[in-house]
Amino acid sequence: MAYTKSLEELIAKLVKLPGIGRRSAERIAMFLLQSSDADVKNLTSAIIRAKQNIRLCKICNILTEGEVCQICQNPARDNSTICVVEEPKDVIAFEKTAKFQGLYHVLMGSISPLDGRGPEDIKIKELIDRIKNKNIKEIIIATDSDTEGETTAIYLNKLIKPLGVKVTRIGLGVPVGSNLEYIDSTTLSLSLESRREL
């Protein structure tokens, strides 16, 4: 005997979620079967509601429930600086630091020729339009430090510098609290190149 048909189908759907293996999916499925109808309804409604209500800010592509996100609407933010990231979740990571007071631009991906994603497939045109139409002083490129992120950073730099705007890249190097012996050599070389006088 295996699980019943509906249960197998549910488990098959759950294992598609990120970080959920077969055993976790089984545990979650059994948990749902043992939960009250109301609790299960609450979960499925929350999924459907989030999916329906959440859209991308029409200026910066941050997740929002209105037309324009709260960061773009906030008059206290410095609208002369834009931090460019790949994904909406990268914005959350920066906001948690509470160190950045400017605006964001989410590219919705990175340039990746191997995956067939060129500059026209991500929100680069929209970024250039923002730079041309507003009084922007600095663009901070905060794409990932992998090959695609670096490619995107180099491409953006070439495109934006001629517009007379300062372009910077976030500092790359050894993460705080690291044990040096576990750091890969590319990062270590980079940390030497980017050394600062104390």
Place this chain on the structure above:
Amino acid sequence: MAYTKSLEELIAKLVKLPGIGRRSAERIAMFLLQSSDADVKNLTSAIIRAKQNIRLCKICNILTEGEVCQICQNPARDNSTICVVEEPKDVIAFEKTAKFQGLYHVLMGSISPLDGRGPEDIKIKELIDRIKNKNIKEIIIATDSDTEGETTAIYLNKLIKPLGVKVTRIGLGVPVGSNLEYIDSTTLSLSLESRREL
């Protein structure tokens, strides 16, 4: 800025699932937002369908989609032996071994005075009725080896033995493949008591 309201609500629901912490919930929520409408609908429908279709077998309380489960219906199974377990998922664990050809009885819990669960709160009466009405030769008690499971096993033994039925308890001891130094002393003492001649 935090997440939007619907997203926070979704994350709050997801962290209630077993084994899902805050970060996993965030990842799953972002994944769902980036999935197609059809994929999300498939997931929520699978949850709702499983919840609606799956019920407990009216004989043994195994999860089933009909009135009576496939094990109780199977004429090839030995209906003179019943393996008594606490939860429906315990049945799955035994079935995976493919070593047991009898029937099951799921108690839907264990006796736990500390949690206010007495013998009348779990399916003991139904088990006794089965034993009285059918020609049962052996009851294998496979409740957990924790305090509640042991209490339940002792209680069941006292209740069933007077009915003239053989009552056995699954072997408790050192799990196969264990390194002895990591086994707790209660298990080790038990493994000495339950030693067999080779």
